[in-house]
Amino acid sequence: METTLTPVLGATAQHITAEEFDAIVRRHQRRVHRVLLMLLRDADEADNLTQECFLKAYQNFSSFRGECSLETWLLRIAANLARDHARSRKTSFWKRLLGFDDGADEVPTWHIAAPEASPEQTLLAREEVRAVWAVADQLSQQQRAVFLLRFVEEMELHEIATALGLQVGSVKAHLFRALQNVRGKLRDPR
Amino acid sequence: MNSSENSHDPLVERALVGFDLAAEHHLANCAPCQKERERVQEALQSFGAANRQYAHRPEGFWEQQAARIRVAQQERAHRSRLTLTLAPGLAALVLLASVLLHRAPVPTPAQPAVQVDYDHELLVEVERAMQNGTPMSLQAATLMVEESDSSRPMNSVNSAKESRSHEN
Numbered sequence: 014m015e016t017t018l019t020p021v022l023g024a025t026a027q028h029i030t031a032e033e034f035d036a037i038v039r040r041h042q043r044r045v046h047r048v049l050l051m052l053l054r055d056a057d058e059a060d061n062l063t064q065e066c067f068l069k070a071y072q073n074f075s076s077f078r079g080e081c082s083l084e085t086w087l088l089r090i091a092a093n094l095a096r097d098h099a100r101s102r103k104t105s106f107w108k109r110l111l112g113f114d115d116g117a118d119e120v121p122t123w124h125i126a127a128p129e130a131s132p133e134q135t136l137l138a139r140e141e142v143r144a145v146w147a148v149a150d151q152l153s154q155q156q157r158a159v160f161l162l163r164f165v166e167e168m169e170l171h172e173i174a175t176a177l178g179l180q181v182g183s184v185k186a187h188l189f190r191a192l193q194n195v196r197g198k199l200r201d202p203r
Numbered sequence: 204m205n206s207s208e209n210s211h212d213p214l215v216e217r218a219l220v221g222f223d224l225a226a227e228h229h230l231a232n233c234a235p236c237q238k239e240r241e242r243v244q245e246a247l248q249s250f251g252a253a254n255r256q257y258a259h260r261p262e263g264f265w266e267q268q269a270a271r272i273r274v275a276q277q278e279r280a281h282r283s284r285l286t287l288t289l290a291p292g293l294a295a296l297v298l299l300a301s302v303l304l305h306r307a308p309v310p311t312p313a314q315p316a317v318q319v320d321y322d323h324e325l326l327v328e329v330e331r332a333m334q335n336g337t338p339m340s341l342q343a344a345t346l347m348v349e350e351s352d353s354s355r356p357m358n359s360v361n362s363a364k365e366s367r368s369h370e371n
Contacts (some may be wrong), residue, residue, distance in 0.1 A: 031280075067276070072279070165250070
């Protein structure tokens, strides 16, 4: 699924045509949108920032050197946008307090598609997902991003490190702590 | 076995983070830890699947999003082209305006009309001539004085000096 820049544009591409850009959007928009949706848990914001992410990528295409995959580079832009957005959202305390920010922070527990599972199994799975989200919510922004990229996007450690601008060792440390919390929560869901 | 009492806890996390030889070696020989890893792994897989499902959108959504991005990109490209086209013209205009402003004649303060005083001018001229030397009109008189000085004997001057020294 991952596509490097080379087959599309050539490793030293400085500029892309509108058609090439459109092809890139169509190839990567699902993943970029999904990552933003996970990080923000706000469908509208995820949609807006997906658009912003691709526009930024187009604008700064000359800075892409092909050192990582194009998708990882796009996810890095997306992660930075999500981080900036989270910072600005922190300041909108009154907005949240007054209930104008209801769309955010949805917990996707009801999307467990397992038609062959029994009602008990589905319920248990829902509880587990809820427990994992509860842990993810308590993680720092960086830890949560690492955790979600690893266990939802199933990215490799070095890809996560590149996407978030971290060392692989830091990624491992963040995951280790997150997993300790998840295990603790699964043992004692209260 | 209660997993909270499992002293090998960190090895389960280490095995879940990524490939870890020591952890894998331990888990291969420790059934409770293996079971615990499977349990957490299952929860994480459900979590991942739920999130991917949650993010699922119909094909029309992606089409619309791609179209919106295309339009926004074209608008930005048009704006930047417009800026690139207009910027040199604007810069030239600013430059021209500044040059014109600098070249415009600076209004000098009006000089008060000077009344020419001919008598004063004459006096100034005479004074200047006196400082530079003898005026033309007095040159003849000057010559006469010089001649009379040179005709006086030098002795009379010397004897006068001597008489003064004897007085002391």
